[in-house]
Amino acid sequence: MIPKTDRPLVRSIRLAEPPAATFRIREDAGVITGMIDGAEAVRQAVWLILNVERYQYLIHSWNYGVEFSSLYGKPIPFVLPELERRIAEALTQDSRIRAVRDFKFATGGRKIGVSFIVDTIYGAIPAERTVDI
Secondary structure (H helix, E strand, O other): OOOOOOOOOOOOOOOOOOOOOEEEEEOOOOEEEEEEOOHHHHHHHHHHHHOOEOOOOOOOOOOOOEOOHHHOOOOHHHHHHHHHHHHHHHHOOOOOEEEEEEEEEEEEOOEEEEEEEEEEOOEEEEEEEEEEO
């Protein structure tokens, strides 16, 4: 027998955002010191995502990191829009990042400097990365 009730048997489920607090990584010294939260945690997440080659490490999800290695040896007119697309795709996997915009490129030899603005729920964060091609 199925019970009769006025209330729905299934309640709506609301997924809560996980806390943004994380360990502080000092990039200059390679050590972990204390905790960070908010915009600083997102800035660190951007740095980490840009410094992990996608699909290379089993510890990371396949949605984490950027695919830079397949750009080695490719012509610069192909690489520039691909860098923009790949960086934006990688960073927007983080729910705290709304958009990536204002890309600027500086080419020199087999290196490309990329700078851009990351729009987050905490405001705009400038970021940059040098990519070997």
